[in-house]
Amino acid sequence: MPIIIKSDEEIALMAESGRILAEVLELLAAEVRPGTIIQDLDTIVREEYRRRNVIPTFLGYRGFPAHVCVSVNEQIVHGIPSDRKLREGEIVSIDLGVTHQGFVADSALTMGVGRIGQEEQRLIDTTHRALWAGIRAARPGARLGDVSHAIQTCAEAEGYSLVREYVGHGIGRDMHEEPPVPNFGPPDRGPVLQKGMVLALEPMVCMGDWRTKVHDDEWTVSTLDGSLSAHFEHTVAITEEGPRVLTARSDEQQLAAALNEPAEVRG
Numbered sequence: 001m002p003i004i005i006k007s008d009e010e011i012a013l014m015a016e017s018g019r020i021l022a023e024v025l026e027l028l029a030a031e032v033r034p035g036t037i038i039q040d041l042d043t044i045v046r047e048e049y050r051r052r053n054v055i056p057t058f059l060g061y062r063g064f065p066a067h068v069c070v071s072v073n074e075q076i077v078h079g080i081p082s083d084r085k086l087r088e089g090e091i092v093s094i095d096l097g098v099t100h101q102g103f104v105a106d107s108a109l110t111m112g113v114g115r116i117g118q119e120e121q122r123l124i125d126t127t128h129r130a131l132w133a134g135i136r137a138a139r140p141g142a143r144l145g146d147v148s149h150a151i152q153t154c155a156e157a158e159g160y161s162l163v164r165e166y167v168g169h170g171i172g173r174d175m176h177e178e179p180p181v182p183n184f185g186p187p188d189r190g191p192v193l194q195k196g197m198v199l200a201l202e203p204m205v206c207m208g209d210w211r212t213k214v215h216d217d218e219w220t221v222s223t224l225d226g227s228l229s230a231h232f233e234h235t236v237a238i239t240e241e242g243p244r245v246l247t248a249r250s251d252e253q254q255l256a257a258a259l260n261e262p263a264e265v266r267g
Helices: 008-030 038-052 118-137 144-156 250-258
Strands: 068-072 075-077 091-100 103-112 168-170 177-181 198-201 204-206 212-214 221-223 229-231 234-238 243-245
Touching: 008 038, 008 091, 008 103, 008 234, 008 243, 038 068, 038 091, 075 091, 075 204, 075 229, 091 118, 091 229, 103 118, 103 229, 103 234, 118 144, 118 198, 118 204, 118 229, 118 234, 118 243, 144 177, 144 198, 177 198, 243 250
Parallel strands: none
Antiparallel strands: 068 075, 068 091, 075 221, 091 103, 168 177, 168 198, 198 234, 204 229, 212 221, 234 243
């Protein structure tokens, strides 16, 4: 299948989807604390999406039974919300999709529940840095492998591993479009990035081994060795000026603004 190039008008529509998603994801993050019932996060998404008149992309997608994916500790992705309560010291990944005006935005974050240990925080911080390393590499004229390699280099420099079985993807009118975007691999390989491509970059970083297992619910994916995992994701458009993050949250606006400043300003 070919890579679908988006027009400036279509990217503007995707940016609106991304803005809505970022707002709701921030609302969910604000609710994460010891004692939070995971199912309540799904309820928030349902109510917020109804109020904003947008479509929950995940609900019913290939049979997924919820509005949001919530994955805890060793769970990597696709966790189904339940009546389980979050506990102090855990880490939780929240992955959310929205469809608005015919276009999808997709984003994820990982955060601690209450006070967490230094190793847990280091894993989260490294995964976030790895995402932004990939974003900074996503420039017109670069190759897709440069993005993958930037993510891998950042995470492995801290001694972590990257999940192989699940990768990022193109995104637009459909949640999953061409091309697949691995979080590992050599640079200078793959398609050349060009204006109008839109990619969902999403490193999944493990404290231990990268191998995975799928739970009996046929959705939840965990590390095979039970080690902790973190997951961050943004929807990113390739523009003439460079990468444009369509799902940046308020705490990331400075990072997003600095992406296409001159190198001496970016530092």
